[in-house]
Amino acid sequence: MTAEFLDGKAIAEDLRKEIKQEVDERIKSGKRVPGLATVLVGENPASQVYVRMKHKACQEVGINSYAIEMPKTSTQEEVEKKVKELNADPNVHGILVQLPLPSGLDEEKVLNVISIEKDVDGFHPLNIGRLAQKGRDPLFVPCTPAGSIYLLKKVVPKIEGKNAVVLGRSNIVGMPVALLLVRENATVTICHSRTKDLPGVVRQADILIAAVGRPEMVKGDWIKPGAVVIDVGVNRVEDPSAKRGYRLVGDVDFEEAKEVAGVITPVPGGVGPMTIAMLLQNTLRAAELAD
Numbered sequence: 001m002t003a004e005f006l007d008g009k010a011i012a013e014d015l016r017k018e019i020k021q022e023v024d025e026r027i028k029s030g031k032r033v034p035g036l037a038t039v040l041v042g043e044n045p046a047s048q049v050y051v052r053m054k055h056k057a058c059q060e061v062g063i064n065s066y067a068i069e070m071p072k073t074s075t076q077e078e079v080e081k082k083v084k085e086l087n088a089d090p091n092v093h094g095i096l097v098q099l100p101l102p103s104g105l106d107e108e109k110v111l112n113v114i115s116i117e118k119d120v121d122g123f124h125p126l127n128i129g130r131l132a133q134k135g136r137d138p139l140f141v142p143c144t145p146a147g148s149i150y151l152l153k154k155v156v157p158k159i160e161g162k163n164a165v166v167l168g169r170s171n172i173v174g175m176p177v178a179l180l181l182v183r184e185n186a187t188v189t190i191c192h193s194r195t196k197d198l199p200g201v202v203r204q205a206d207i208l209i210a211a212v213g214r215p216e217m218v219k220g221d222w223i224k225p226g227a228v229v230i231d232v233g234v235n236r237v238e239d240p241s242a243k244r245g246y247r248l249v250g251d252v253d254f255e256e257a258k259e260v261a262g263v264i265t266p267v268p269g270g271v272g273p274m275t276i277a278m279l280l281q282n283t284l285r286a287a288e289l290a291d
């Protein structure tokens with residue numbers, strides 16, 4: 001059996017088109033152009049690339065973007081002051097502080113300062129807290145977890161009652177994705193580095209979401225035949241035959257898993273493109289909240 005591929009690139013592209021249309025309609029009706037501000041402290045090259053990608057994506061759908069760059073010597077007070085200025089700026093609907101911050105800065109304190117109405121990354125403790133509570137709704141859900149569930153729903157419209165296994169419990173992926181699955185009424189098992197008999201637990205999964213950051217850790221014989229596999233992992237492995245000397249692989253051994261799974265996301269081209277599409281969607285939503 002060969003699994004169906006869940007094409008995150010194409011699905012994200014469709015979503016971006018929808019977002020562009022909604023932004024155009026807003027502008028035509030005289031409403032404010034949605035605006036996203038990114039705050040980049042220091043010169044981490046990976047962060048610079050991510051921030052550039054986000055600005056380019058904003059531009060493509062007609063969202064204004066404001067790039068705030070601060071030196072890595074910035075103090076906690078200076079970064080918090082900048083976030084407060086953005087909180088007060090009516091042209092800025094979403095604020096994204098690019099993580100990680102340089103050492104010496106307290107990330108949690110900075111995230112706490114972002115107004116929850118502008119927390120388009122969904123990492124404010126209040127938004128995460130609401131995600132974890134029954135009967136409460138966060139204003140924004142973190143982008144990678146939201147994108148993973150968006151993809152999943154394309155192939156499993158009714159998640160209710162399914163056995164879902166999440167590999168990883170990080171604040172940015174594993175835990176919020178598990179909370180989202182609980183909200184969809186799945187029966188959720190969260191695995192981490194202390195889990196015993198990982199293959200045995202994973203074999204119970206109708207839905208597997210892998211976010212561990214370990215290249216090709218999940219083998220084909222861990223997977224229940226017909227399961228839906230969402231691979232969030234993005235790992236570099238050396239590959240002398242590749243132009244850059246490396247290639248990207250997921251947390252799941254794709255070649256093995258595709259022979260057993262019912263549906264699988266590729267890496268790259270699966271969850272990755274969804275993350276930015278979700279950021280655009282959250283920014284549009286923030287603008288609507290501010291109307």
Ligand code: NDP
Binds near residue numbers: 170193195212235272
């Ligand atoms: P973290 O390193 O923060 O968390 C990894 C989690 O996996 C931890 O909970 C850890 O357990 C668990 N883990 C690590 N090793 C094992 C193991 N051998 N067995 C079982 N569990 C293990 O990673 P992130 O959540 O930030 O990222 C996970 C992956 O997702 C990475 O590859 C990252 O690049 C990718 N990613 C992709 C994004 C996208 O847009 N596509 C966005 C963000 C991340 P414990 O808690 O016990 O330490």
